[in-house]
Amino acid sequence: MTEPLLRASGVGKRFGGFVALAEIDLDLQNGERLGLIGPNGSGKSTFVNCLGGVFPSHDGSIAFAGHALHGLAPHRRARLGLARTFQLPRPFAGMTVLENVTVPLLYTGTPNAAEATARAYACLEQVDLAPRARLLPRQLSQVELRRLELARAIALNPSLLIADEAMAGLSHSEVDQILALLFRLNAAGTAVIMIEHVMRAVTEFSERLVVFVAGRKIADGTPRDVLAMPEVEEAYLGTRAAA
Amino acid sequence: MSEAALAAPPGLAAPPRGGHAVFWGGAALLAVALIAALRLLHNDYAWFAGYFILQYVVLASAWNLLGGYAGYVNFGAAGFMAAGAYTTIVLRKALGLDLLPCIAAAACVSGLLGLGMGWLTLRLRGVYFAIATLSLAVVLHTIIVNWDYVGGSRGAYVVPSRDTAPFVTHGEYVFVVMLVLAVLAVGIARMVEKSRLGLGLAAIRDDERAAEAAGVPTLRLKLIATTLSGALMGVAGAPLPHYSAYLNPEAAFSLAYGVNAIAMPLIGGAGTWAGPVIGALLLGTLQQAATVMISSALNLLVVGCVLVAFVALAPHGIIGLFRGARR
Amino acid sequence: MDPDLALLLNGIVSGLLLGGLYAAAAAGLAVSFGMLDIVNIAHPALMVAGAFAVVVISTATGIDPLLAAVLQAPLFWLVGAGLYSFYNRAFERRGDEALHGLAFFFGIMFIIEVLLVMYFGADQRFVEPPYAYVTWRLGDIDFPLRMLVPGAVAMAAIGALALFLKRSFAGRAIAGVAQDPEALRLLGIDPVRIKRLAFGISVALAGVAGGALVVVQPIDPWSGHVFIGRVFAICILGGMASLGGTVIAAFAFGVVENLTATFYGPSWSPAVAFGCLLLVLALRPQGLFGTAP
Numbered sequence: 062m063t064e065p066l067l068r069a070s071g072v073g074k075r076f077g078g079f080v081a082l083a084e085i086d087l088d089l090q091n092g093e094r095l096g097l098i099g100p101n102g103s104g105k106s107t108f109v110n111c112l113g114g115v116f117p118s119h120d121g122s123i124a125f126a127g128h129a130l131h132g133l134a135p136h137r138r139a140r141l142g143l144a145r146t147f148q149l150p151r152p153f154a155g156m157t158v159l160e161n162v163t164v165p166l167l168y169t170g171t172p173n174a175a176e177a178t179a180r181a182y183a184c185l186e187q188v189d190l191a192p193r194a195r196l197l198p199r200q201l202s203q204v205e206l207r208r209l210e211l212a213r214a215i216a217l218n219p220s221l222l223i224a225d226e227a228m229a230g231l232s233h234s235e236v237d238q239i240l241a242l243l244f245r246l247n248a249a250g251t252a253v254i255m256i257e258h259v260m261r262a263v264t265e266f267s268e269r270l271v272v273f274v275a276g277r278k279i280a281d282g283t284p285r286d287v288l289a290m291p292e293v294e295e296a297y298l299g300t301r302a303a304a
Numbered sequence: 305m306s307e308a309a310l311a312a313p314p315g316l317a318a319p320p321r322g323g324h325a326v327f328w329g330g331a332a333l334l335a336v337a338l339i340a341a342l343r344l345l346h347n348d349y350a351w352f353a354g355y356f357i358l359q360y361v362v363l364a365s366a367w368n369l370l371g372g373y374a375g376y377v378n379f380g381a382a383g384f385m386a387a388g389a390y391t392t393i394v395l396r397k398a399l400g401l402d403l404l405p406c407i408a409a410a411a412c413v414s415g416l417l418g419l420g421m422g423w424l425t426l427r428l429r430g431v432y433f434a435i436a437t438l439s440l441a442v443v444l445h446t447i448i449v450n451w452d453y454v455g456g457s458r459g460a461y462v463v464p465s466r467d468t469a470p471f472v473t474h475g476e477y478v479f480v481v482m483l484v485l486a487v488l489a490v491g492i493a494r495m496v497e498k499s500r501l502g503l504g505l506a507a508i509r510d511d512e513r514a515a516e517a518a519g520v521p522t523l524r525l526k527l528i529a530t531t532l533s534g535a536l537m538g539v540a541g542a543p544l545p546h547y548s549a550y551l552n553p554e555a556a557f558s559l560a561y562g563v564n565a566i567a568m569p570l571i572g573g574a575g576t577w578a579g580p581v582i583g584a585l586l587l588g589t590l591q592q593a594a595t596v597m598i599s600s601a602l603n604l605l606v607v608g609c610v611l612v613a614f615v616a617l618a619p620h621g622i623i624g625l626f627r628g629a630r631r
Numbered sequence: 632m633d634p635d636l637a638l639l640l641n642g643i644v645s646g647l648l649l650g651g652l653y654a655a656a657a658a659g660l661a662v663s664f665g666m667l668d669i670v671n672i673a674h675p676a677l678m679v680a681g682a683f684a685v686v687v688i689s690t691a692t693g694i695d696p697l698l699a700a701v702l703q704a705p706l707f708w709l710v711g712a713g714l715y716s717f718y719n720r721a722f723e724r725r726g727d728e729a730l731h732g733l734a735f736f737f738g739i740m741f742i743i744e745v746l747l748v749m750y751f752g753a754d755q756r757f758v759e760p761p762y763a764y765v766t767w768r769l770g771d772i773d774f775p776l777r778m779l780v781p782g783a784v785a786m787a788a789i790g791a792l793a794l795f796l797k798r799s800f801a802g803r804a805i806a807g808v809a810q811d812p813e814a815l816r817l818l819g820i821d822p823v824r825i826k827r828l829a830f831g832i833s834v835a836l837a838g839v840a841g842g843a844l845v846v847v848q849p850i851d852p853w854s855g856h857v858f859i860g861r862v863f864a865i866c867i868l869g870g871m872a873s874l875g876g877t878v879i880a881a882f883a884f885g886v887v888e889n890l891t892a893t894f895y896g897p898s899w900s901p902a903v904a905f906g907c908l909l910l911v912l913a914l915r916p917q918g919l920f921g922t923a924p
Contacts (some may be wrong), residue, residue, distance in 0.1 A: 113517060134523070135516035145517055153510035156503070157577070164507045165518035167500045174500065213518055377733045379672070424913040430729055431670050432867070436912050438672075439860040441722035446902035559856075563741055566734050574730070602749065608741035615731040615738065616721040 064127065066091045066221060066252055067112075071121030073276075074107050079249055081107040082276045084271055085121070089254065091220065094247055096267030096284065097256045100296055104276040105256050106148065109225050113145045114138045126220060140169050144219035148226045150199035150206040158209055159185065159194040165216040181216060188212045204235040211242055222246060223254045236262055264288070274294065322622040323451035326493060331487045339480060343472065351475030355547055358482040358542050362489040363561065364568035364580030366536030369493060370529045371566065372574025373502060375509035376426075377434040381537055381565030382412045383441030386556035388538030390448060392545050393460050397453070402545055403481060410438040410542035418534020419527060426526045444481030445557045462545040478547045485543075490535050496532070506575070507528055537565070560604060564591075567611040573623030582622050637771040642893040644772055650885025651782025654878045655843045656858055657865040657884055658789045659836030664863070665872035666809040667826050667833075669718065670733055673740035674837055675855030675862060680743050681707060681841025682850045686756045696758045697784045700842020704835040711834025714739070714829045740855070747852035757849035783841035786878075788839050792832070793874050805829045809872060857901055864908035 067089035074082040082104040089095055099105050110116045112123060114135035123130040125143055133141075153161050161183035163174075171177040185191045188208040193201060201209065207227050214222050224243060228236045240262055247253050257263045263270065263284070270287040272280035274296045280287045287293055342350050363381060370376050378384075388410035395401040395409055417440070425436040449457045464474050471477040496502050504525045507515035516522050545551045564587060572583025587607060594603030618625055656678055663671045681700065688699040722732040762776035796802035804825045808815055812822040844850060865884050869876030884904065891903040 115513065115516075134521075136519050136521050139517055139519035147514065147517075151511045151514035153507050153514065155506055155510050160503065164515070164520060166505055168504060168521065169519040172500060215515075217519060219336075371730065375730050377730060379737070421909075424909060428912060432732070432912050433836070434670070434733060435860065435863045435867075436909055439864070439908045442857070442860055442905045443902045446899060446905075450898050500919045504843045559741075559853075566737060570731070570734055602745075605742060605745040605749070608745060612735055612738035612742065612857065616717070619725070619731050 063090070065089055066093070066126060068124045069108075069112070070123075071123065072108065072111055072123060073120035074104075074111060074116055075120075080276055082111070082119070085273075085278055087271065087278065087281075089221070089252055091252060092247065092250055093252045094266055094268045095252070095254045096263040096270045097273065098260075098263055099260070099273035101182065102275075103273040103296075105273050106225065107276075108273070109145060109223055109256065112138075112143065112223060132208055136168070139165070139217050140196060142217065142220040143223075144214035144216055144221065145216045145223040146207075146210040146225055146227055148229065150198075150210050152201075152202075152206060152209055152213075154198050157195050157240045158201070159195060161198065161209060162216050165213055169217055181212075184212045184216045187215060187245070188248070189238075190248070204231055204238060207239060211239075211246075215246065219251055221252045221254070223267065225256050226258065227255075228257060228259045231259075240266060309398055324495075325343055328491060331491065331606060335483050335487055338483065339476075340346070342479070343476070348475045351473065351479040351590050352547070353570070355475075355479045355482050355543075356592055357584060358486045358543070359547075360564055360568060360584040360588045361486040361490060361581055362482070362540035363537055363565050364572070364584045365486075365489045365493045365577065366533050366540060367565040368569040368574055368577075368580045369496060369536070370526075370533040372569050372576070372579065373497065373505040373509065374526060374529050376430050376526065376530075377531065377564060377566070378437045379434050379566075380437035380441030382557045382559065382561040383437070383444045384534050384537035385541035385544075385561050385565075386441075386448065386553070387414045387444060388541030389415055389536065389544040389551060389556045390454055392402055392542050393454050393551065394453075395460060396545070397460075403543055407481075407485070407542040410538040413515055414538020414541075415531045415535030417538075419531040422527045422530035423491075423536075426523060426530065431520055441557065441562070445553055448553045448556070455552070457553055459555075460545070461550050464546055464549055467489075474546075478543055481543055482547075485539055490577055492532070492536070493580070497577050501528065502595060509575075560591075560607075563604070563611070564588075567607055567614075569621075570619075571610060571614045571621055573621030575620075576623060579621050579623050638893065639890075640772055642890045645778065646886030646889030647882050648778035648782050648885070649777070649847075649889055650882035651785050652778070652840070652843050652847050653861060653865055653885050654789060654881035655781070655785030655840035657835070657862040657869070657877050657881050658785075658792065659833035659840065660862050660866045661770065661791075661869065661872065661874055661877040662805070662829055662836070663833035664866050665869075665877075666805060667829055668809070669715075669830065671714075671736050671830075671833070672859060673743060674734065674738045674833070675858035676740040676743040677707070677710070677834055678836040678841040678844060678858065679850060679852065679855040680747065681838035682845040682854070683747055683751060683756065683841075683852075684838070685842040685845055685848075686758055691758075695760050696846050697760075697781060697842050700839045701784070701788075703842075704838050705755060708835040709840030711831035712827050715830035718830075719823055719826070720855060736763075742814065744852050744855070751758050751852065755849040755850060755851045756845070758845050763846070778847055781846045785840065785843050788836065789874060789878060792836070796874070799849055801825070801828060806872075810908040819875045857904075860901075864904065864911065867908070868911055 065088040069085055069087040072082060072085040085108060097105055111119045114130065114133060126141055128141055130138060153164065159178065159181055162184050163177050166177040166180050171180060182191060182194060185194055188211050190205060190208050190212060193205060198206060198209065228239050231239065236259060243253055243255065243266060255263060255266055267284050270282065270284040271278060272287060272293050280290055280293050342354060351377045363385060367378055368379055370378055391410040391413045392406040395406050421436060421440055448454060454460050471480060504520050507518065507520050508522050508525060512522055544556065568583030568587050569580040571587060572581065573579030591603045591607065594606060614621065656675065660674050662667045663674065680842055681703065684703055685696045685699045688703065689696040718732060718735065722735060761779055765776045767774040767776065773788060796806055804815060805818055806829065808822050808825045815822050815825065861884065865880045869880035887907065888900045888904050892900040
């Protein structure tokens with residue numbers, strides 16, 4: 062068996078007395094499509110923040126692309142190819158859409174300004190934002206902001222993309238847009254962890270589904286198997302009806 | 305990647321070579337013209353008034369490197385400036401050094417101060433850095449007040465050099481020195497703004513966490529900005545003992561420096577190199593006039609009120625007002 | 632008693648008394664900075680304004696300065712509420728607090744100080760309540776009333792605030808708004824109103840602290856400056872939102888400062904205070920009582 066792209070072992074995180082995450086073991090292979098679901102407050106975002114380096118101190122260990130991530134600052138993880146988007150889009154509000162995507166390129170291997178700008182434009186083309194390149198983020202629609210987040214992540218040439226609720230609040234066709242983007246990205250070789258509440262997207266996209274409840278992993282398998290589990294249905298009362 | 309994409313928007317790829325030449329050439333011409341004009345005036349006071357304003361151009365530009373570009377507020381500009389001034393006093397007294405080497409030394413001392421303080425506090429939120437800068441200014445003030453070698457609270461005298469050729473008077477000499485420093489400071493601020501560093505700092509200002517996730521080495525960039533900003537603030541203060549042949553801690557650590565360092569960039573327009581220049585010219589002239597005509601307390605009141613008005617109503621400063629009017 | 636021991640004990644005692652004053656000054660900040668995350672750098676300036684107000688009222692009417700300080704608290708509450716309304720509309724709504732909000736309070740501080748200079752002049756002012764020169768002695772240890780009484784009043788005020796925050800509905804809403812403004816909205820409580828109430832309280836406390844300040848020492852318009860770093864340091868040391876932590880940190884600060892002044896000279900004590908702050912920020916930014924990030 063090949064070395065997994067991502068290996069989380071015994072990851073846990075406490076805030077004072079509150080246990081947000083406990084004993085999470087998770088492996089991810091190259092190019093895999095993993096869905097991560099769970100009720101609000103189940104620790105999904107905490108887990109993402111541990112992966113991303115926002116919470117530098119946590120129990121357990123995380124290895125990515127053969128590197129131990131312990132002690133690595135977020136920007137170093139990004140350089141290793143670990144990209145993430147944020148639940149609420151966080152664009153750089155004071156600069157153009159194009160400059161938003163130029164920033165990561167400048168700092169991850171393309172220090173030449175002209176070259177970085179050209180590559181940024183290409184990333185924008187991948188997410189169909191090229192016509193909006195000279196606008197400011199506040200002039201973009203919600204789904205366009207999500208695409209900008211993805212463009213910024215793509216600029217890192219990631220081997221893993223963590224899409225944190227990238228489809229929250231979007232319409233049916235907008236969800237399809239984002240889904241198509243993620244499929245394209247995955248086809249090019251990027252593993253994707255999709256954290257979502259939009260069940261349709263998760264079931265369509267994931268090869269594998271993981272469920273967090275109250276900071277623990279309670280299920281890990283194919284979407285069909287996992288969604289059939291009584292514990293999962295219990296944690297997600299009404300899931301079947303909503304999907 | 306299509307040809308169209310490569311040829312696409314300017315953004316950072318804007319023609320740098322032409323732009324830089326225009327700036328430096330223009331600045332040099334302006335400087336020469338200014339000196340010639342003031343010489344024609346035959347008024348020694350003009351040199352000193354000019355110095356007063358130009359030191360603020362340096363100070364405001366320096367503050368803006370960290371405050372406007374990166375969003376980290378330095379409340380202790382007076383401390384960095386005084387460090388520069390007292391470096392001059394110490395080196396003059398100990399080694400008899402002339403002004404120019406003192407300026408270089410002041411840059412090193414204040415730069416190191418900035419680096420040290422940044423290293424201590426920049427891992428935390430911006431507000432902790434702001435408070436730490438204030439604390440640093442107080443610590444430095446206390447050290448100087450207790451340090452007899454530099455005169456403690458009684459102050460120190462610096463005997464101005466007799467020979468000021470090719471300058472006509474001592475006043476012209478310090479003015480020209482500060483003019484050169486101002487051109488350099490603004491030039492550096494402009495180069496930083498248009499560089500990769502500038503864009504990285506802007507990303508930090510807009511959303512530091514997102515910048516981290518995008519691969520920007522935020523701590524390193526912040527440290528560079530703090531060091532550079534500190535060094536330039538020290539440079540702004542280095543000629544001060546030569547300007548006013550006597551210097552005491554109260555003058556060196558004056559609150560006016562601290563408040564103006566913040567007010568001028570914010571009023572002129574933080575985030576770009578031209579804002580501090582506009583703010584310094586405007587507020588500096590205003591304060592010179594006010595000190596002469598009214599009391600210095602009232603002039604500081606005006607600064608305070610203008611600052612509050614601007615941050616509340618015109619957060620992007622004067623430059624922001626112009627940009628908004630154009631759209 | 633051995634004279635050195637007496638010196639030490641007296642240094643500790645006056646440090647504790649001084650700490651009482653510092654606690655008064657910092658308690659308001661625990662509310663505005665600790666709970667509301669508003670960096671009101673003008674807090675000490677407001678305290679000095681309160682001190683001047685007390686001087687005026689006390690010399691005009693003969694009322695005890697500390698009583699005057701407590702009586703003027705509602706007025707300061709109004710000032711605080713007004714400041715917060717402006718701050719909220721101008722900065723919080725735009726998300727501009729980091730740079731512009733900070734600069735705003737800096738400007739306010741400046742304006743207050745300059746107005747004080749213009750109205751009162753640069754000279755020092757003081758008050759002389761009847762206990763100003765009375766000192767209780769316990770063996771070789773001195774308890775100057777000029778410090779003991781303000782300290783006691785400060786502790787009473789802080790105690791009242793703590794009770795208010797714990798027991799009253801509004802008080803618990805204040806504690807809640809810091810952690811989860813959304814939850815408050817769901818309960819039908821407007822977070823802005825709660826924050827305005829809280830910020831008003833913090834400025835009211837500053838006014839009371841001003842009264843305590845002017846009893847302890849003479850004041851001039853710039854007296855607030857040395858307090859800026861102190862009160863923020865104490866607030867950070869105390870773990871930010873904790874009133875109890877703030878009080879303990881204030882006492883510790885007072886003792887360290889005072890012992891430094893006693894044994895190494897008073898001109899060094901500001902450096903000690905701020906040096907401590909820099910160390911705390913470098914080594915343990917969550918304070919003595921906070922939890923690590």
